[in-house]
Amino acid sequence: MIDWSWILENWLPIGLLLADHVQLVTLGLCSGMLVAGLMVLLTLWKPALARPMIYLSGILFTIPSLALFILIMPFTGLSKTTSVIGLSLYALLIILQNTLAGLASNPAHILEEARALGYTRIQCFLGVELPLALPALLAGLRTTSVTLVGLVTVTALIGQGGLGQLFITGLAQSFTTPVVVSLILTVLLAFCFDYLFYSIDKFLIRWVR
Template sequence: MASLGVRPLLGAASDPGAQVLAADGAPNPWFDPSYVTDNWHTIVGHLGQHVRLTVGAVLLGTLLALPLALLARRTRLLSGPVLGLSSVVYTIPSLAMFAFLAPLTGPLSATTVLIGLTLYTLVILVRNFLAGLQAVPDDVREAARGMGYGPARLFLRVDLPLALPAFMAGLRIATVSTVALVTVGVITGNGGLGQLIVGGFNANFYRAEIVTGAVGCVLLALLADVLLAGVERALTPWTRARA
């Protein structure tokens, strides 16, 4: 990172032993293109980690949330406990979450952050997946069973297509939320673009580094949402025809 630099105050140069440094006089712009170009490889490295943690957490969360939603839809008595448990997990502060996971994962690492982020996605994914499954009309499912559809075929050919808009809405919200939450991983040294934000504060409030990290997170969230919206549009052509 480029040094901010300091300069002596006027009148202090005559006495080197009593020289006073004025950090406030050093250039400290909110955005500095030279910072981005000089630290491009570092920024890309943090961005790559941010993307890996986000994608990994959402994928793992999906693999956990879908069976839980199917179980809650199948057994009404479990709906409340499943939703309640996922909500309770989301209320656990990140520091406490990492402390709970440390005995399982060992020293705080990217794995610790990934597991924590995965658990945080469940409150969004389980609710949206369950809402989508419950919105599938019972008469449609009964008609499919009457046509000889088994459980797997019923899910793939009936439940999944009809619940897909709710599924994709949950994935979009969970992804954008996870992009923001990745930054809490800075306490383990695995915070993606959050490392730039904290690094800027540690470097005497270096604004260019802080803004680069913050703007990078915002742009990444917007890009992920646009990409998922495109995927949803491609997978649900009947919604466009109806609109």
């Protein structure tokens, strides 16, 4: 049974927790994308690094979320920084793997033509390879964003969980309404991020369709 009066009385705190949830997902996604981008640039310098970096990202992804946050806490404490670092590490695998897969699937003849036209390695990457790999990159960001929406909820256990705070409050008080609100808003937020990247993909990658 949902207590609608409780929701009306607490709409502002709920809205602030929702905004905090969005902020954590966005920061984790952007930080993960930045680190993954640097790792991709390293593979341009030394392609043999690609597989070890994917393995390392895969190992980080398999660490239970709460355990990872606890490992980071001695360095950053019970702070938003702890949450963002953990979320960024979880974002690495999907973004890196999709980007490298997209780059690897680029047609060889197009790359040869770019080199024949005098493109340098960086010019070829930025002007030819990356645009061609954009669909794979956006697919990775789309999947990662939805994954992070769920993972942010876990950070409530270290006091930084956005909508996860409602879940913990409801369980602690044996009160169903905050739990239901947390679940519904988390699912809706995941759909919003998914639709956002779907829309970006549809707008930017028109030549793919």
